[in-house]
Amino acid sequence: MKTIVANFKMNPTSEKEAVSLLENYQKNYENFKNVNLIIAPPFVYLDKAKNLNFSLAAQNCFYLNEGPYTGEISPLMLKNLGVQYVIVGHSERRQMGETDEIINKKIQSILNNELTPILCIGETKEEKLKGKKEEVLKNQLEKDLKLENNLSPVNKSIFIAYEPVWAIGTGDFCDPEEANLTHQFIKEFIHYQFFNFDVKILYGGSVDSKNIKNFLNQLNIDGALVGGASIKKEEIAKILEIANSY
Numbered sequence: 001m002k003t004i005v006a007n008f009k010m011n012p013t014s015e016k017e018a019v020s021l022l023e024n025y026q027k028n029y030e031n032f033k034n035v036n037l038i039i040a041p042p043f044v045y046l047d048k049a050k051n052l053n054f055s056l057a058a059q060n061c062f063y064l065n066e067g068p069y070t071g072e073i074s075p076l077m078l079k080n081l082g083v084q085y086v087i088v089g090h091s092e093r094r095q096m097g098e099t100d101e102i103i104n105k106k107i108q109s110i111l112n113n114e115l116t117p118i119l120c121i122g123e124t125k126e127e128k129l130k131g132k133k134e135e136v137l138k139n140q141l142e143k144d145l146k147l148e149n150n151l152s153p154v155n156k157s158i159f160i161a162y163e164p165v166w167a168i169g170t171g172d173f174c175d176p177e178e179a180n181l182t183h184q185f186i187k188e189f190i191h192y193q194f195f196n197f198d199v200k201i202l203y204g205g206s207v208d209s210k211n212i213k214n215f216l217n218q219l220n221i222d223g224a225l226v227g228g229a230s231i232k233k234e235e236i237a238k239i240l241e242i243a244n245s246y
């Protein structure tokens with residue numbers, strides 16, 4: 001079964017539109033149950049989606065469970081709301097100053113709360129052109145996933161989203177065969193540390209209904225993290241129908 005993560009990002013701007021979008025997912029999902037569907041709306045709409053039949057992800061969280069941290073949302077709050085997944089380290093957040101150290105704290109806290117992290121990693125165009133892709137990915141994985149020795153999460157599940165920064169929101173997606181090789185590299189690299197975890201690797205970056213099949217056909221691609229296309233109703237039905245056929 002393939003996984004589709006729908007990352008709405010900071011969209012849509014009204015509750016009415018959000019509910020309409022979520023209901024559209026619900027309607028389509030009835031017909032395409034052979035997909036692990038995870039919807040990541042903005043925090044303010046999570047509550048509207050909690051009784052629907054797909055899984056829910058938050059787009060971010062803080063690394064402590066409660067206290068004087070104005071404006072933050074904790075993993076425990078998300079868990080208590082029924083959220084199962086949290087996207088961490090998206091490049092749009094890294095560009096705003098989120099460091100590997102912060103991302104690592106969030107990963108530990110998410111696992112401690114028995115939630116599943118969806119860790120985003122990826123290289124910039126410049127790093128790719130300089131032949132540094134694997135070095136960059138290795139560095140992010142090492143720093144972001146460094147777990148404390150005493151951490152033994154009950155829910156031993158982790159998702160990695162390989163998202164080349166240059167492919168996000170640009171229409172310039174990665175060649176699927178190249179993405180497959182990169183996923184293989186990621187799998188082999190983290191296998192040693194996470195051999196007793198269920199590790200799934202998703203591709204993200206300008207995925208739409210026209211190119212998704214070429215990604216899902218690849219052996220090491222367990223699914224897709226879809227941004228822009230995930231808020232277009234005409235794309236949603238097509239993407240789910242294709243993912244359902246695996």
Ligand code: PGA
Nearest residue numbers: 007168169205206227228
């Ligand atoms: P995109 O975004 O599909 O619009 O490129 C992917 C993502 O969530 O990073």
